[in-house]
Amino acid sequence: MKALVLTGVKQFEIQNLPTPEIAPNEVLINTAYAGVCGTDHDLYAGRPGSAAAVPPIVLGHENSGIVEAIGAEVTNVKPGDRVAVDPNIYCGQCEFCLTQRPELCDHLSAVGVTRDGGLAEQFTAPASVVYKLPDNVSLRDAAAIEPVSCGVHGLDLLDLHPYQKALVIGDGFMGQIFAQLLQAYGVHQVDLAGIFDDKLARNKEQFGVTETFNTTREQIPADAYDVVIEAVGLPATQAQAVAATKKGAQVLMFGVGPQEAHFEMNTYDIYKKQLTIQGSFINPLTFKDAIALVSTGKMNIGGLISHELELEQVQDFLDGRISGVSKAVVKVGKVGK
Ligand SMILES: NC(=O)c1ccc[n+]([C@@H]2O[C@H](COP(=O)([O-])OP(=O)(O)OC[C@H]3O[C@@H](n4cnc5c(N)ncnc54)[C@H](O)[C@@H]3O)[C@@H](O)[C@H]2O)c1
Numbered sequence: 001m002k003a004l005v006l007t008g009v010k011q012f013e014i015q016n017l018p019t020p021e022i023a024p025n026e027v028l029i030n031t032a033y034a035g036v037c038g039t040d041h042d043l044y045a046g047r048p049g050s051a052a053a054v055p056p057i058v059l060g061h062e063n064s065g066i067v068e069a070i071g072a073e074v075t076n077v078k079p080g081d082r083v084a085v086d087p088n089i090y091c092g093q094c095e096f097c098l099t100q101r102p103e104l105c106d107h108l109s110a111v112g113v114t115r116d117g118g119l120a121e122q123f124t125a126p127a128s129v130v131y132k133l134p135d136n137v138s139l140r141d142a143a144a145i146e147p148v149s150c151g152v153h154g155l156d157l158l159d160l161h162p163y164q165k166a167l168v169i170g171d172g173f174m175g176q177i178f179a180q181l182l183q184a185y186g187v188h189q190v191d192l193a194g195i196f197d198d199k200l201a202r203n204k205e206q207f208g209v210t211e212t213f214n215t216t217r218e219q220i221p222a223d224a225y226d227v228v229i230e231a232v233g234l235p236a237t238q239a240q241a242v243a244a245t246k247k248g249a250q251v252l253m254f255g256v257g258p259q260e261a262h263f264e265m266n267t268y269d270i271y272k273k274q275l276t277i278q279g280s281f282i283n284p285l286t287f288k289d290a291i292a293l294v295s296t297g298k299m300n301i302g303g304l305i306s307h308e309l310e311l312e313q314v315q316d317f318l319d320g321r322i323s324g325v326s327k328a329v330v331k332v333g334k335v336g337k
């Protein structure tokens with residue numbers, strides 16, 4: 001089978017690999033689509049994502065496809081099923097797994113990070129992370145279930161209510177996902193701050209966003225929001241997120257900054273406003289919710305996918321030679337929609 005193999009830092013090779021073997025609890029999947037995201041940028045450049053990727057390895061952690069074969073112990077899917085795969089695999093035995101916080105697992109492994117992923121015509125995964133898709137969710141949209149599930153985890157960590165007014169900072173793929181998710185979770189007003197007029201306008205016209213702010217020329221109102229989601233990962237936007245809070249607010253620090261980055265905040269404000277500053281890491285047990293949100297149309301994912309690439313174009317994308325990308329998915333195999 002054809003595979004895009006990361007052979008070293010910023011080095012890819014198209015290789016012909018043997019069909020992967022499956023263990024009794026695993027599933028062999030013919031890949032349909034693999035989403036590529038900021039994590040792949042990091043792994044490609046030799047930086048860790050949720051874990052480190054050690055070459056040679058096949059990336060691709062946002063995958064959909066069709067089940068080709070199942071191990072003897074697998075009962076949740078069968079050959080021919082259309083599926084999406086949660087990349088994250090937890091050990092089930094460490095202190096974090098045993099206290100219902102598996103995302104913090106001491107022995108996290110992941111499809112497309114620590115084991116071969118979906119940038120190949122076939123890949124394998126434990127059955128416990130393989131989810132059958134409803135008929136109305138396309139394999140193309142299903143390649144973006146994983147990012148939606150990360151957003152769902154972030155919102156699960158907050159205390160959300162319809163009365164709240166929310167601000168999302170960041171008009172990238174995740175910021176736009178949050179703009180829709182917060183509405184699906186019943187928050188009555190969602191505003192969006194970003195740097196691209198076209199994306200901001202589209203979110204207002206098509207995706208229910210109320211106010212938008214282009215922060216290259218407009219100020220975000222101070223002391224104005226009950227919930228602020230930071231989905232950029234820069235010290236400046238993290239500071240903006242805290243400054244936008246009103247009393248009693250919650251801030252979700254979702255964006256991932258460089259490992260050595262810091263931002264400044266007024267610690268008196270945390271006390272006086274009784275702020276909650278919440279981190280969020282990956283997507284424990286949120287795939288079913290993410291699939292349901294896409295299936296019911298509460299989350300329009302197709303409208304956010306801007307590019308469909310071939311395996312041969314992934315390096316161009318990661319090197320920044322493809323511009324104007326809102327979200328790119330790679331059409332890997334020959335299987336259908
Ligand atoms: N916590 C998690 O589990 C998790 C999961 C997925 C992604 N992330 C992180 O979330 C962040 C966003 O992810 P993404 O996929 O949307 O990445 P992305 O690269 O598409 O988003 C960044 C976007 O932020 C916008 N932006 C840049 N500067 C800005 C500014 N000053 N003000 C407002 N918007 C600005 C731009 O539109 C840019 O494209 C990244 O840091 C990513 O690593 C975290």
Ligand SMILES: [Zn+2]
Binds near residue numbers: 038040061
């Ligand atoms: Zn990703």
Ligand SMILES: [Zn+2]
Binds near residue numbers: 093095106
């Ligand atoms: Zn564990």
